[in-house]
Every structure is written in C-alpha cells, then in structure tokens.
Amino acid sequence: MKKLxxxxxxxxxxxxxxxxxxTYLVYAKRNLNINLKAVTYSHNCPHAIAAIxxxxxDLGEEIPPIGRMPAEPVEKDNYSRAVARKFATEEDYAPVPxxxxxxRRALADSEGAILCAVGPFTNIAALLKSQPDxxxxxxxxxxxxxxxxxxxxxxxxxxxxxDGTLHPxxxxxxxPAATQAMVELCPVPLIFSPFELGWxxxxxxxxxxxxxxxxxxxxxxxxxxxxxxxxxxxxWDPATAVYAIEGExxxxxxxxxxxxxxxxxxxxxxxxxxxxxxxxxxxKTDDSMNEKxxxxxxxxxxxxxxxxxxxx
Numbered sequence: 001m002k003k004l005x006x007x008x009x010x011x012x013x014x015x016x017x018x019x020x021x022x023t024y025l026v027y028a029k030r031n032l033n034i035n036l037k038a039v040t041y042s043h044n045c046p047h048a049i050a051a052i053x054x055x056x057x058d059l060g061e062e063i064p065p066i067g068r069m070p071a072e073p074v075e076k077d078n079y080s081r082a083v084a085r086k087f088a089t090e091e092d093y094a095p096v097p098x099x100x101x102x103x104r105r106a107l108a109d110s111e112g113a114i115l116c117a118v119g120p121f122t123n124i125a126a127l128l129k130s131q132p133d134x135x136x137x138x139x140x141x142x143x144x145x146x147x148x149x150x151x152x153x154x155x156x157x158x159x160x161x162x163d164g165t166l167h168p169x170x171x172x173x174x175x176p177a178a179t180q181a182m183v184e185l186c187p188v189p190l191i192f193s194p195f196e197l198g199w200x201x202x203x204x205x206x207x208x209x210x211x212x213x214x215x216x217x218x219x220x221x222x223x224x225x226x227x228x229x230x231x232x233x234x235x236w237d238p239a240t241a242v243y244a245i246e247g248e249x250x251x252x253x254x255x256x257x258x259x260x261x262x263x264x265x266x267x268x269x270x271x272x273x274x275x276x277x278x279x280x281x282x283x284k285t286d287d288s289m290n291e292k293x294x295x296x297x298x299x300x301x302x303x304x305x306x307x308x309x310x311x312x
Contacts, residue, residue: 111147172262
C-alpha cells in the first residue's frame with residue numbers, strides 16, 4: 001500500500017499544541033502509513049528549528065526536510081528556547097533552506113499529497129505565488145493543483161460573540177494578506193479547522209504528569225503558561241492534523257461548505273454554498289454525545305497517541 005505523502009507547516013514556539021501535533025505525526029508515521037515529506041516553519045523564534053530537530057532525534061526518528069520562513073528572529077518564544085537548550089546540540093542550529101523551496105521540492109516529489117498548515121500562512125501564500133524554478137517547471141498554483149489532494153488549515157473564527165462582534169483567529173490575524181492570498185489562490189479543496197473546534201479540547205495532561213520536563217513534548221507543555229493549572233492546552237493543531245490524516249474518523253463532520261472571505265484584519269466569514277470549494281470542520285455530536293463529550297473523546301485519542309509514541 002502506497003504511503004500517504006504529508007507536508008506540515010507549523011509555528012513551533014508560539015503555542016505548545018504544535019508539539020502535540022508533531023507527536024501525532026510521528027504516531028501516524030509509525031502506525032498509519034504516512035510519509036512525512038517536509039516540515040516548514042512559519043514563525044520566527046530563533047530556537048524553534050533546533051527544537052524541532054531535537055524533538056525528532058529524541059524519538060529516534062529521521063529528521064524530515066525542514067524549511068523556515070525568511071524573517072528576522074525575535075525572542076517571542078514560549079518554550080522552544082528551553083526545549084532546545086535541554087535537548088538540542090550545536091549541529092541542530094545549522095541553517096536550513098527557505099520554506100518555499102522545501103515546500104516546492106516536497107510537492108514535486110509527491111502524488112496526492114496533503115498539505116496541512118497550523119500557523120500563520122506566510123509560507124503557504126509564498127508557495128502559491130512562487131514561480132517555476134529548477135525544482136519544477138510549474139508555478140506554485142499549478143504545482144499544488146497537480147500534486148496536492150487537499151489543503152487543511154487551522155484557521156478562522158466563525159462564531160460571533162453574543163453582541164455580534166466577530167474576532168479574528170490568531171493564525172489568520174498574524175499575516176492577513178497571506179491568509180487572503182491562500183484563500184484566493186488555493187486550487188484544491190481547502191478545509192478549515194476553526195478556533196471553535198480545538199477550543200476546550202484539552203490535551204497534554206497525561207504527558208506532563210508522567211514525563212515532566214524529561215521529553216521535548218512534555219517540557220513544551222510544562223513551560224507554556226498555565227498548562228499545569230488547566231490540565232493541558234487547547235488542541236487546535238493536533239485536532240487539525242488528526243483530521244488531515246484520518247479524515248472524519250467518527251470524530252468530525254463537515255459542518256458547512258461554501259466560500260470563505262478574509263478581511264484586512266484577519267476576520268473570516270463563510271458564505272454557504274453546497275458546491276463551494278471551502279469546507280468548515282466541526283466535532284461530531286448526536287443525541288448520545290454533546291459537544292464537550294465529543295471534544296473529550298478526540299482529546300483522549302490524541303493523548304493516547306502521544307503516550308504510545310513516548311512508551312520507553
């Protein structure tokens with residue numbers, strides 16, 4: 001059976017749920033026939049790339065091709081400095097290629113790939129705007145159209161407050177122009193795993209309790225603010241990765257189809273259309289299972305995958 005080509009764009013260092021998503025990808029690589037073609041980085045914490053490399057090495061995994069967003073490093077870092085200082089070596093700080101070249105090469109070498117992005121969309125927009133080069137004679141849009149089956153993103157906040165106020169979701173807000181470009185240019189089905197889905201889907205507690213600061217994943221959660229008090233962290237990114245790889249899995253449903261519009265402030269609105277190219281994901285509920293129970297069930301699955309990965 002052919003492996004599923006999978007490409008992951010993440011903003012490790014910003015939120016610890018990125019590390020849980022990476023751990024789920026290792027679980028999927030080991031158990032679900034996934035070929036992790038590349039990991040690209042969409043933030044600018046100076047220690048994050050080293051932390052990602054150290055994460056894979058700590059698990060005895062081959063480090064996938066890694067690319068980074070061209071940006072000046074800043075010290076806005078919630079845990080990757082601590083993880084890198086404990087687990088990384090000097091060689092883990094070696095420069096990596098730019099994200100667009102890594103994304104283009106991974107796609108050119110793929111068939112029916114899934115591209116999953118759980119951070120700001122600077123890299124994805126740049127990929128779509130990229131021109132033919134020595135990697136491929138196709139421009140970015142054509143390359144994605146030919147090589148990618150779907151794009152799954154953790155993006156958008158679609159439910160207004162009771163007073164009607166609509167807040168932007170973080171990933172869409174950081175680089176709204178890139179979010180707009182991704183939505184407008186993406187030539188394959190684009191599935192949104194929104195803020196509402198991962199909110200109050202709490203994971204990481206079992207890892208923190210068992211491993212403390214002795215693994216890159218559990219250390220990321222321990223160092224992130226208030227995770228011990230809350231028993232973990234909201235699961236925006238790992239839930240997105242689970243859907244991207246396993247589909248609805250009796251966990252999720254496509255709640256709406258239509259056209260997502262992004263304004264200059266990163267706010268997202270969907271106009272429903274059953275033939276629309278954009279889809280909005282939600283947790284599955286029915287008469288026997290409310291939203292909280294559904295989220296707890298997905299969280300337990302994610303935590304279980306992480307615990308299996310770290311079995312020593």
